[in-house]
Amino acid sequence: TTYPRITQTAKYLPDKCVTNQDLPSWLETSDEWILSRTGIGQRFIAETENTHELCTKVAQKLLKKANLSPLDLDFIIVATMTGDFGMPSTACLVQGEIKATQAMCFDINSACSGFVYGLSLGEKLIQSGSYQKGLVIGGEVMSKLLDWQDRRTSVLFGDGAAGVLLEAVAGKSQFLAEKLGSDGSRGQALQARPFLINNPWVKQEERLSPYLTMDGRQVFQFTLNTVTENISTILKDNHLLPTDLDACLLHQANLRIVEGISHKTEIPLAKLPVNMERYGNTSAASIPILLDDCVEQGILKLGSEQKVLLTGFGGGLTWGSILLSL
Ligand code: ACO
Structure with missing residues (x-):
């Protein structure tokens, strides 16, 4: 198999x-x-x-x-x-x-x-x-x-x-578990580039920013509540303690979010590598950039069976964790 x-x-x-x-x-x-x-x-x-x-x-x-x-x-x-x-x-x-x-x-x-x-x-x-x-x-x-x-x-x-x-x-499966979720009712917290209806029959009156807009406080709360719960649930469902993880690779939005998630989930900060200092928030690229950095630095090794949680969160709102035996 x-x-x-x-x-x-x-x-x-x-x-x-x-x-x-x-x-x-x-x-x-x-x-x-x-x-x-x-x-x-x-x-x-x-x-x-x-x-x-x-x-x-x-x-x-x-x-x-x-x-x-x-x-x-x-x-x-x-x-x-x-x-x-x-x-x-x-x-x-x-x-x-x-x-x-x-x-x-x-x-x-x-x-x-x-x-x-x-x-x-x-x-x-x-x-x-x-x-x-x-x-x-x-x-x-x-x-x-x-x-x-x-x-x-x-x-x-x-x-x-x-x-x-x-x-x-x-061999053995690397993918141990996943838990993904979305909440479209909170979508206005992060929005970018609307495609408004536009044809000869429409009188355009709506004004929306063509750029990314964000309710920073709401996003911060979302990470501390929903994302924390997502992480705690996947650990519990798989009978893991926060300290059993070798690493948790969080989406690199903000250092204070990482610290807040560490505090609430009890995953030690030492197991939450960060690199936003160097790259900023690269959205969908942030977790694979961090994974590659950790592999390059020898912190993580493919084939090592280290227990690694990948956790993303962002616009939609969307969130999700995948538990790997690397
Ligand atoms: N430089 C200087 N001053 C600034 C800056 C800046 N870059 N940005 C905002 N300020 C000012 C504001 O104008 C405001 O001044 P005022 O009180 O005179 O109006 C003051 O700083 C406070 O602004 P807030 O927006 O209330 O700042 P807050 O302390 O909430 O911090 C932050 C903002 C860092 C964005 C915070 O809300 C946060 O961490 N939110 C999480 C959102 C996030 O990380 N989003 C990333 C994208 S989403 C994602 O990846 C999931």
Whole structure:
């Protein structure tokens, strides 16, 4: 019997690094304000590469690391809310670039939970027996979605992409459990780029921001209540104590959220790696970037059977955790 397994990780960041000091002067912000409230010190910003180009770099790295041909891929899933077009999907653009002609490709939009949702879907595709190999990539160019006049949101985000190669492999299952959820009734807490009805029969009167808008306090409360409960439930259902985890990779929104979740779930801070200081909030890319950083630094090792929880949360509202025996 074969089971879905993460066999490679990779990330790609655009070249331009913008520190808190480098932010436009009109924002009237400071390194001290941003660092103390969010833990963010810098972010990478795309100047020449759009979302599909960042994701293509990740796909190429994953194939190279695994010594695979693009023709070996059965699917490509890209989690993004900042695709280059409404259509074609970012996943299809990646496919076209790398010539993975045997793959079926689609995007999913679950905002900052996107990678966890995509990984859950990828696992199911392989579990079905119909697909053997695929890529799950989270990629965002958040900088094109931001109001660069608004210091409350523009300082928080960064651009980047990362992902994993999933393969059907003989042995034990790596995916132990998952628990995903959504609450559309709280969707107004995080919104971006409305597509309003627009045709000759409509008199356009509604005014909505074309940029990302956020109710920061509501999002903070959501993470402390719903996301904490999600983590505690998946641990309890699987008879794990918070200290049994080797690591919990949280979506990297904000250091205070990580500290709050640690406090409420009793997962020690030492088991909650953070990297938002370096990348900012990269939405669907944040968890796979963190996973790849941890693998590169030797904190996590694929095949080690370390118990790792991946937890995403964000717009929708959406949230979800996947428990892995890495
Ligand atoms: N620089 C300087 N001052 C600022 C900045 C800034 N970048 N941003 C806001 N301020 C000011 C505000 O204008 C306000 O000033 P005022 O009182 O004179 O009006 C003051 O700081 C406080 O603003 P608040 O928005 O109330 O700040 P708060 O303490 O709530 O912190 C924050 C904001 C950090 C966003 C917080 O609400 C938070 O952590 N929320 C979680 C949301 C989050 O992380 N979202 C990420 C995207 S969503 C996701 O990934 C799931």
